[in-house]
Amino acid sequence: MKLNKKLVLMSVAVFGYLLVFGVAAWQGTNRIQKPVTPNKDVCSEQTTVCVVSSIPKEDKLKDSKNYKEESVASRKGIKKTYTYNVVSKGNINASLADFKVKANQTLNSALGWGEIASFQEVAGAGNFTLVLSEAKYLPSYSTGCSASWSCRADRYVIINQDRWLGATSAWNSAGGGLRDYQHMVVNHEVGHWLGFGHSSCGGSGQRAPVMQQQSINLQGCKFNPWPHASEVSQLK
Numbered sequence: 001m002k003l004n005k006k007l008v009l010m011s012v013a014v015f016g017y018l019l020v021f022g023v024a025a026w027q028g029t030n031r032i033q034k035p036v037t038p039n040k041d042v043c044s045e046q047t048t049v050c051v052v053s054s055i056p057k058e059d060k061l062k063d064s065k066n067y068k069e070e071s072v073a074s075r076k077g078i079k080k081t082y083t084y085n086v087v088s089k090g091n092i093n094a095s096l097a098d099f100k101v102k103a104n105q106t107l108n109s110a111l112g113w114g115e116i117a118s119f120q121e122v123a124g125a126g127n128f129t130l131v132l133s134e135a136k137y138l139p140s141y142s143t144g145c146s147a148s149w150s151c152r153a154d155r156y157v158i159i160n161q162d163r164w165l166g167a168t169s170a171w172n173s174a175g176g177g178l179r180d181y182q183h184m185v186v187n188h189e190v191g192h193w194l195g196f197g198h199s200s201c202g203g204s205g206q207r208a209p210v211m212q213q214q215s216i217n218l219q220g221c222k223f224n225p226w227p228h229a230s231e232v233s234q235l236k
């Protein structure tokens with residue numbers, strides 16, 4: 001009996017120890033992974049929700065940069081770090097491995113949000129979930145999401161496979177390349193998750209703000225895959 005009592009007491013002590021330190025560890029993890037800014041609405045590309053009145057200043061400096069550059073060397077200093085996981089939805093013909101590599105290049109490029117933010121892909125649930133989705137499943141994330149476009153719904157940033165593989169008629173008829181479209185759509189939809197609404201073309205011939213709905217209509221602007229400096233600076 002005495003031995004059993006000792007065993008019970010020891011078990012209670014071990015359980016208590018695990019409970020206290022388990023909760024502390026969980027809180028620590030939770031603190032690190034807590035999203036910093038995301039708004040909770042749906043940023044659909046078929047409606048005018050998320051419209052903001054400010055038009056970011058065109059960034060002349062970046063015009064001279066090579067859009068192909070995916071180096072992280074010219075980062076200004078990381079001020080924010082986000083984690084994300086990648087999943088697919090439905091019947092995917094595109095390479096998910098290729099999607100993962102390219103999305104990570106875009107997000108961590110010094111030309112975009114990556115100039116001051118770091119995006120780390122993780123296996124478990126990250127701050128947000130990046131989805132490569134068969135087009136018809138877009139509305140399953142929100143009634144505000146359309147099978148025609150990509151979307152952001154709560155923690156999900158959903159890239160429409162049809163757009164990933166073929167861009168849009170507006171983009172293609174303006175002579176935009178597919179890789180640039182892929183940069184743009186990832187920057188734009190993650191931009192929504194970061195808390196940005198929609199923006200408008202600042203003037204004919206200017207480079208479009210990345211938060212303009214370039215997939216639908218360039219409004220006289222030139223296509224542009226990357227956020228303007230004035231857009232990136234709002235992340236600070």
Ligand SMILES: [Zn+2]
Nearest residue numbers: 043044045198
């Ligand atoms: Zn949008």
